[in-house]
Amino acid sequence: xxxxxxxxxxLLALGAAAPLAAESQRLSLGPHExxxxxxxxxxxxxxxxxxxxxxxxxxxxxxxxxxxxxxRMAVRRVAAELxxxxxxxxxPAAAGCKLTAAQVDGEQMxxxxxxxDHDHDHGHGSGGHDAHEHAxxxxxxxxxxxxxxxxxxxxxxxxxxxxxxxxxxxxxxLPAGAxxxxxxxxxxxxxxx
Numbered sequence: 001x002x003x004x005x006x007x008x009x010x011l012l013a014l015g016a017a018a019p020l021a022a023e024s025q026r027l028s029l030g031p032h033e034x035x036x037x038x039x040x041x042x043x044x045x046x047x048x049x050x051x052x053x054x055x056x057x058x059x060x061x062x063x064x065x066x067x068x069x070x071x072r073m074a075v076r077r078v079a080a081e082l083x084x085x086x087x088x089x090x091x092p093a094a095a096g097c098k099l100t101a102a103q104v105d106g107e108q109m110x111x112x113x114x115x116x117d118h119d120h121d122h123g124h125g126s127g128g129h130d131a132h133e134h135a136x137x138x139x140x141x142x143x144x145x146x147x148x149x150x151x152x153x154x155x156x157x158x159x160x161x162x163x164x165x166x167x168x169x170x171x172x173x174l175p176a177g178a179x180x181x182x183x184x185x186x187x188x189x190x191x192x193x
């Protein structure tokens with residue numbers, strides 16, 4: 001799995017502005033925090049990318065590598081749920097955004113040999129993950145939007161499904177510039193304007 005800084009550099013390459021780089025240092029490079037995830041948004045022309053990084057404990061209920069049949073089944077179930085973008089986010093219908101790819105990975109998925117990749121174009125290295133203290137899930141959703149100017153908000157539904165996830169630190173790279181903030185179950189709609 002890519003490191004946090006590596007992923008953010010990828011986001012910067014997709015069109016981010018310089019002011020977000022300093023904010024990224026504060027938001028993305030901190031220690032693993034239970035109950036807190038990272039949400040990145042990039043809108044470049046009519047292409048929208050949403051990225052989620054969250055502790056496995058908040059997504060599947062445990063962070064250790066799955067050992068029992070029940071734990072393996074839970075990891076498979078969560079992988080399938082996370083890949084369903086419509087369960088995680090709601091975008092304005094007026095924007096006409098169509099999901100083109102959903103990729104989900106994490107150390108637990110790799111440990112059981114299950115990687116969920118809806119565009120079948122995401123490779124994984126052959127390295128193992130034997131002793132991770134802090135497993136995480138990483139999901140990337142790519143959309144093409146017919147009317148990207150109508151994309152004025154994103155409703156984040158994650159809090160309803162993953163109850164121990166208490167906040168998402170977000171950073172966005174938008175045509176109007178870069179922004180950052182925090183979402184909670186009480187403030188789960190991100191306003192993009």
